Amino acid sequence: MTAPVPPKTVTPLADGEWHRLHPASPLLRGGLVFIAVLGFVIANLRERIVDMFVFVFVPDLGDELDSNYGEWQNDWANDPVGAIVLNGQVGWALLAVAAVVIAVIVGFWLSWRMHTFRITGEAVEVRSGILFRSHRSARLDRVQGVNIARPLFARLFGTAKLDVSVAGQSGNVQLSYLASALADGLRADILRLASGARAERSKAAAPGVAGITVSVAGATDASMPVDAAGATDASVPGDVAVPGDPAGTGSPAASAHGPVSAVIGRRVDEFLAPELDPSLAPPASVVHLSVGRVIASTLLGGTTISILVFVAVIVVGIANGQSWVIFSFIPAVIGLVGYLWSRITKSLRYSIAGTPDGVRIGYGLLSTANQTIPPGRVHAVSVTQWILWRPFGWWSVKVNLAGQSMSASSEQAQRTIVLPVGSAADVGRVLALLLPESAGAVEPLVAVGLTGRGAGGGFTATPRRAAWLRPFSRRRIGWAAGSGVALFRTGALTRSLVLMPLARVQSVALSRGPVGRLLDLAAVRVHTVSGPVQVVLPVIETAEGRDLFERLAADAVTWAASDESHHWGAIARTEAPA
Amino acid sequence: MPDSDVPHPDADPSAWPSPEAAGPESSSPEASADDVPAVEASGSEEWKRVSPKYVIVEVVGSLVGTALFVAAFLVAYFLFDWWWALWAAIAVGAISLVTIAFEPRRVRSIGYRLRDDDLLFRRGIMYQRQVAVPYGRMQLVDVTRGPVARALGLADLKFVTAAAATAVSVPGLPIEDAERLRDELVALAESRRAGL
Numbered sequence: 089m090t091a092p093v094p095p096k097t098v099t100p101l102a103d104g105e106w107h108r109l110h111p112a113s114p115l116l117r118g119g120l121v122f123i124a125v126l127g128f129v130i131a132n133l134r135e136r137i138v139d140m141f142v143f144v145f146v147p148d149l150g151d152e153l154d155s156n157y158g159e160w161q162n163d164w165a166n167d168p169v170g171a172i173v174l175n176g177q178v179g180w181a182l183l184a185v186a187a188v189v190i191a192v193i194v195g196f197w198l199s200w201r202m203h204t205f206r207i208t209g210e211a212v213e214v215r216s217g218i219l220f221r222s223h224r225s226a227r228l229d230r231v232q233g234v235n236i237a238r239p240l241f242a243r244l245f246g247t248a249k250l251d252v253s254v255a256g257q258s259g260n261v262q263l264s265y266l267a268s269a270l271a272d273g274l275r276a277d278i279l280r281l282a283s284g285a286r287a288e289r290s291k292a293a294a295p296g297v298a299g300i301t302v303s304v305a306g307a308t309d310a311s312m313p314v315d316a317a318g319a320t321d322a323s324v325p326g327d328v329a330v331p332g333d334p335a336g337t338g339s340p341a342a343s344a345h346g347p348v349s350a351v352i353g354r355r356v357d358e359f360l361a362p363e364l365d366p367s368l369a370p371p372a373s374v375v376h377l378s379v380g381r382v383i384a385s386t387l388l389g390g391t392t393i394s395i396l397v398f399v400a401v402i403v404v405g406i407a408n409g410q411s412w413v414i415f416s417f418i419p420a421v422i423g424l425v426g427y428l429w430s431r432i433t434k435s436l437r438y439s440i441a442g443t444p445d446g447v448r449i450g451y452g453l454l455s456t457a458n459q460t461i462p463p464g465r466v467h468a469v470s471v472t473q474w475i476l477w478r479p480f481g482w483w484s485v486k487v488n489l490a491g492q493s494m495s496a497s498s499e500q501a502q503r504t505i506v507l508p509v510g511s512a513a514d515v516g517r518v519l520a521l522l523l524p525e526s527a528g529a530v531e532p533l534v535a536v537g538l539t540g541r542g543a544g545g546g547f548t549a550t551p552r553r554a555a556w557l558r559p560f561s562r563r564r565i566g567w568a569a570g571s572g573v574a575l576f577r578t579g580a581l582t583r584s585l586v587l588m589p590l591a592r593v594q595s596v597a598l599s600r601g602p603v604g605r606l607l608d609l610a611a612v613r614v615h616t617v618s619g620p621v622q623v624v625l626p627v628i629e630t631a632e633g634r635d636l637f638e639r640l641a642a643d644a645v646t647w648a649a650s651d652e653s654h655h656w657g658a659i660a661r662t663e664a665p666a
Numbered sequence: 667m668p669d670s671d672v673p674h675p676d677a678d679p680s681a682w683p684s685p686e687a688a689g690p691e692s693s694s695p696e697a698s699a700d701d702v703p704a705v706e707a708s709g710s711e712e713w714k715r716v717s718p719k720y721v722i723v724e725v726v727g728s729l730v731g732t733a734l735f736v737a738a739f740l741v742a743y744f745l746f747d748w749w750w751a752l753w754a755a756i757a758v759g760a761i762s763l764v765t766i767a768f769e770p771r772r773v774r775s776i777g778y779r780l781r782d783d784d785l786l787f788r789r790g791i792m793y794q795r796q797v798a799v800p801y802g803r804m805q806l807v808d809v810t811r812g813p814v815a816r817a818l819g820l821a822d823l824k825f826v827t828a829a830a831a832t833a834v835s836v837p838g839l840p841i842e843d844a845e846r847l848r849d850e851l852v853a854l855a856e857s858r859r860a861g862l
Contacts (some may be wrong), residue, residue, distance in 0.1 A: 490828060524778075593803075593835070594799075594828050595797055595803060595829060596798045597795060597798075597831075597832075598797075599795040599796070601793050602793070607725070615827065615832070616829050617829055618829070618830050637798065641784055644784075644803075645783040645784060645802070648800060649802070
């Protein structure tokens with residue numbers, strides 16, 4: 089820790105050479121479907137196949153089974169299996185099946201051979217495809233976050249999916265799948281390279297490089313044992329390494345013949361280990377969610393209300409003898425219950441912590457995932473509270489991140505939820521992680537913004553006539569600004585406070601409709617990258633709105649010019665000597 | 667270009683007490699300065715108008731759209747004898763004519779201004795909208811030309827930021843202006859480049 093650390097990477101994968109993925113990857117990516125189909129076919133044909141063996145090898149028993157043959161008939165369209173057997177083409181059929189199986193295996197093997205990735209100082213690159221080659225490259229200075237997902241099946245294989253998200257729709261580069269523990273180390277490598285720390289370090293390899301750089305090195309050291317275990321763990325022959333890569337092939341080969349029980353034991357350990365590696369995070373900053381709160385908050389959500397409504401409709405329908413109600417509503421109820429269940433399991437074992445390379449969020453009970461949001465990648469934050477959560481003082485925190493499209497999958501939607509449910513104190517801690525530069529300054533504003541009404545505490549008030557447009561939330565609506573963050577407070581039924589880092593503003597709009605002009609009211613909207621957070625102040629006095637518009641437009645330019653958080657490693661270096 | 671042909675939702679003038687349905691030639695900058703949420707000039711630059719010829723693009727687009735709708739309704743009326751289709755055709759035609767009458771007024775409400783650090787854009791008479799886009803946030807600047815606009819020597823200039831909602835497009839610029847402005851803005855964006 090005290091000595092200058094040589095530019096050492098956590099894993100042998102980030103050395104700028106081409107590497108392969110985990111050999112089970114093709115199977116995990118698409119092969120499971122194939123196996124499932126195969127299993128289904130075999131399960132359904134089992135009796136037929138047994139019958140056929142009898143027919144082919146013990147023809148004497150034919151009398152007993154004659155009735156069956158009659159049914160088989162020579163009907164290719166309806167019963168190809170029976171026709172094959174009757175025509176004595178069993179050998180050909182078996183050959184065809186074998187050919188298909190071999191083709192699939194060769195295809196898997198080829199797709200594994202051809203699917204390579206490399207991590208250089210500038211970019212993460214992935215080459216894949218057998219006939220149609222594709223080459224994706226994500227520039228490291230555009231990396232918006234690195235996510236690791238471990239679906240249940242992948243966990244059984246001890247593998248994980250690494251997803252490097254970059255700005256832009258569907259611009260993500262996926263490494264699926266990697267050995268589970270290697271994935272963690274590789275993420276640390278990518279983020280460290282992206283932070284610009286490496287360039288800085290090679291430029292000035294002086295012992296004075298303190299601060300973040302050293303703590304990164306600390307994290308590196310801490311995860312080394314984990315990494316070693318991972319390398320051996322994933323050492324089903326082949327593994328991730330390219331021939332000629334000493335670190336990748338050496339240790340796995342040595343332990344490839346280790347006892348199977350040890351592998352299973354390690355897998356069990358992995359399964360039970362906490363999602364967040366405790367050695368990587370200062371424990372004080374971690375928010376812990378109790379199981380009870382997760383379940384209660386989900387049950388008090390809007391989904392439960394719709395389930396109750398549906399159940400009521402079903403009960404009333406049955407009572408009135410309208411049996412069609414069952415068929416039309418029960419599937420919806422099942423779907424909603426499934427959604428609730430997945431919400432709960434995904435929120436379990438939730439953890440959030442600040443690491444040198446960004447905010448690390450982990451969640452999931454069976455399928456686990458975690459993501460790291462590097463500093464300066466949060467484009468907008470919203471803190472919301474639904475009305476049923478109000479008695480408990482629960483809030484949830486969502487963010488807008490670049491590279492998350494609006495029509496995102498549920499997996500991506502999950503990534504924008506930074507805190508599924510938490511108290512106001514938890515919100516404060518999460519905000520301190522998300523907006524480290526300004527969280528301290530805006531803390532009193534946040535306190536007022538969460539529950540406050542009317543003028544005061546730094547927030548503006550909305551004129552009485554705004555009740556024509558916003559009858560319930562009029563007194564809530566207001567804005568405040570402090571330390572590079574604009575705060576928009578809205579919502580009465582669903583209280584909402586939006587924090588907009590001014591350095592991330594894309595553009596600002598002021599708009600006014602016919603009613604607004606009659607009432608001399610306008611709306612101010614700040615445009616950010618797409619996501620769940622809408623930064624809107626729905627009503628504001630026109631003159632004040634113009635001032636706010638001007639102020640936001642000017643501040644956006646000023647803060648963007650002074651913002652350097654996208655090269656956070658470099659900042660740490662320049663700040664450290666001071 | 668279909669998006670320049672479609673009548674803009676701003677166009678519903680039913681509640682708008684037109685003080686002046688003047689033609690495109692009387693496009694003095696002061697004429698409508700009171701009914702757009704214009705900010706007081708902080709830079710030296712004035713609001714710039716788009717070419718008055720852009721009215722023709724809008725009118726032709728509206729007429730084509732109206733003609734299609736009216737024709738469809740009339741076909742329905744004559745083929746199937748649906749009486750309501752005739753009323754629908756009349757209604758669509760009447761609304762379109764009123765919309766077209768306000769077209770010059772709407773085109774004159776479109777304005778842009780290059781300030782020191784950002785571009786201001788405004789449009790709309792019923793639904794007024796004003797957007798400020800910092801130069802450093804522009805990801806790309808697009809010049810597009812529809813068939814009618816091309817015949818008139820006009821082009822649309824479209825700004826794309828990382829936010830889809832920005833949606834700033836200055837229509838009806840003379841093609842040389844559009845290209846000069848594009849190069850200017852790209853150079854500005856390059857010199858003010860901020861991260862994301």
